[in-house]
Amino acid sequence: MFPGRLSDCLNVDDYRRAARRRAHKMVFDYIDGGSDDEIAQFENHTAFNDYRLAHRVLSGVDTPDMTTTIMGQKLEVPFILSPAAGNRLFHTDGEIGPATAAEAVGTAYCLSTLSSRSIEDIGALTTGPKWFQLYVWKDRVLVKEMLARAKSAGYTALILTVDFPITGNRERDPRNGFTIPPKLGLKQIWHAMNAPLWSLDYLTKPSVKYANLADDTSAVTLNDFVAQQLSADFSWDDAEWLLGEWNGPALIKGIARSDDAKRSVKTGFNAISLSNHGGRQLDSSPAPIHCVQAVRQAIGSDADLIVDGGIRRGTDVLKALALGADAVSFARPYLYGLAAFGTKGAVQAVRQLRDAVERDMILTGVGALDELDQSFIMTIK
Numbered sequence: 336m337f338p339g340r341l342s343d344c345l346n347v348d349d350y351r352r353a354a355r356r357r358a359h360k361m362v363f364d365y366i367d368g369g370s371d372d373e374i375a376q377f378e379n380h381t382a383f384n385d386y387r388l389a390h391r392v393l394s395g396v397d398t399p400d401m402t403t404t405i406m407g408q409k410l411e412v413p414f415i416l417s418p419a420a421g422n423r424l425f426h427t428d429g430e431i432g433p434a435t436a437a438e439a440v441g442t443a444y445c446l447s448t449l450s451s452r453s454i455e456d457i458g459a460l461t462t463g464p465k466w467f468q469l470y471v472w473k474d475r476v477l478v479k480e481m482l483a484r485a486k487s488a489g490y491t492a493l494i495l496t497v498d499f500p501i502t503g504n505r506e507r508d509p510r511n512g513f514t515i516p517p518k519l520g521l522k523q524i525w526h527a528m529n530a531p532l533w534s535l536d537y538l539t540k541p542s543v544k545y546a547n548l549a550d551d552t553s554a555v556t557l558n559d560f561v562a563q564q565l566s567a568d569f570s571w572d573d574a575e576w577l578l579g580e581w582n583g584p585a586l587i588k589g590i591a592r593s594d595d596a597k598r599s600v601k602t603g604f605n606a607i608s609l610s611n612h613g614g615r616q617l618d619s620s621p622a623p624i625h626c627v628q629a630v631r632q633a634i635g636s637d638a639d640l641i642v643d644g645g646i647r648r649g650t651d652v653l654k655a656l657a658l659g660a661d662a663v664s665f666a667r668p669y670l671y672g673l674a675a676f677g678t679k680g681a682v683q684a685v686r687q688l689r690d691a692v693e694r695d696m697i698l699t700g701v702g703a704l705d706e707l708d709q710s711f712i713m714t715i716k
């Protein structure tokens with residue numbers, strides 16, 4: 336049964352099923368899918384089941400303090416909204432949805448380089464912290480231009496995504512004939528008829544654009560542009576150059592190994608996101624939650640540590656923190672909400688995760704996030 340109304344949705348899986356019903360098949364699969372056999376995508380979430388939370392009793396907690404500080408920036412909750420490309424494709428509200436949701440719970444929103452709303456529009460939309468995500472482009476003039484735009488639009492941190500030297504092998508997309516912007520062949524028209532709300536929205540509202548790129552970009556599709564621009568030979572020296580250009584708080588996203596984490600600290604990053612891009616890049620890369628303990632041990636307190644991937648419940652957040660992370664981040668939970676119900680769906684999905692963290696802190700007997708340590712973790716296998 337699909338949850339038909341926003342009020343029917345109680346958890347991330349409800350939004351997922353609602354999104355599957357409303358969105359065009361190729362769009363839902365683009366959000367939902369991973370690479371190759373989707374092992375990494377699947378394990379990102381199921382790996383949380385390797386741990387249990389050994390709750391503490393009679394600790395007198397009734398209003399837990401959920402605040403934390405990441406890269407010197409105070410957040411009201413220990414999670415951040417990860418960047419995701421082209422949100423207009425999922426719903427006409429596009430990135431307005433997650434930016435509004437982040438502001439509603441007092442956390443940071445990360446805007447993708449490949450967003451469908453511009454750096455400036457999202458910069459002006461909310462008062463909450465906004466961070467700007469960058470891919471490693473060949474065109475350094477374009478990179479410098481984007482950094483300058485993000486700075487002047489008030490973005491307070493840079494996120495460099497490094498697990499994307501080329502695009503992963505996401506087989507759902509070619510099977511669906513998916514491109515950005517979508518081409519409507521016979522198969523797509525048939526699927527569009529099964530997704531009337533999405534089709535109406537798509538056909539009657541302004542079309543999908545990569546709002547941060549020049550209108551005259553020679554690439555016909557997003558994949559063409561990405562293939563033209565990605566710089567697989569980008570090195571640690573280039574990362575250092577980039578940090579010099581940005582000259583502000585910076586996070587490196589896509590780390591799995593302790594040696595890369597140490598190198599990130601040495602290069603000057605203030606925060607590390609353990610991430611495999613939601614299982615969309617190298618399949619069989621480890622679940623980020625499995626990397627936390629080793630990386631924390633390797634970097635000590637030299638950088639903030641974020642777990643990105645598979646977060647679906649408040650308990651997932653607490654497990655990540657107890658294992659040694661400072662915060663977590665996620666994309667699909669708000670993307671499913673957006674795809675199903677627009678901004679209202681993204682906001683409700685994120686608010687429910689905030690409430691879940693609060694409830695689970697009380698149930699775990701934890702009054703502040705820094706009380707969470709390994710003593711709360713029971714490893715199952």
Ligand SMILES: Cc1cc2nc3c(=O)[nH]c(=O)nc-3n(C[C@H](O)[C@H](O)[C@H](O)COP(=O)(O)O)c2cc1C
Pocket residue numbers: 365366367379417418419420447448449468496588610611612613614615643644645646664665666667668670
């Ligand atoms: C539809 C979609 C688009 C994404 N686009 C980007 C992007 O533009 N830049 C980026 O760094 N990561 C991107 N990601 C990866 C997310 O930032 C994040 O690492 C991942 O989705 C976390 O896993 P989760 O979806 O299970 O929370 C995207 C993910 C999805 C699902």
